[in-house]
Amino acid sequence: MNECSLNHFTESLEPWLNANYIRSIALDNSGRIVFSFIDGVSDVYRITDCNRSQIEAVCRDLQEKGIVVKGLE
Numbered sequence: 001m002n003e004c005s006l007n008h009f010t011e012s013l014e015p016w017l018n019a020n021y022i023r024s025i026a027l028d029n030s031g032r033i034v035f036s037f038i039d040g041v042s043d044v045y046r047i048t049d050c051n052r053s054q055i056e057a058v059c060r061d062l063q064e065k066g067i068v069v070k071g072l073e
Helices: 006-018 053-064
Strands: 003-005 023-028 035-036 042-049 066-068
Touching: 003 006, 006 035, 006 042, 006 053, 023 053, 042 053, 053 066
Parallel strands: 003 042, 023 066
Antiparallel strands: 023 035, 035 042
16 A cells, blocks of 8 residues: 555556556545556555545546546445
8 A cells, every 4th residue: 555645646646547447446444545447456545634525625626637536425
């Protein structure tokens, strides 16, 4: 599991978004974000400097970019 700030998290997404590499994202009950990539690899992130509503907002932005997001309320 990767722990990082919200800024670091959003910056690290850019290469994956540009390459259409993300298959889906799941937001679990603990607020962790689980990425599933098109090659079958998964990666888990825990953003340490924000609350769940802020994490959900980031996930909604990703959903608007065409990524399947599971676990949003």
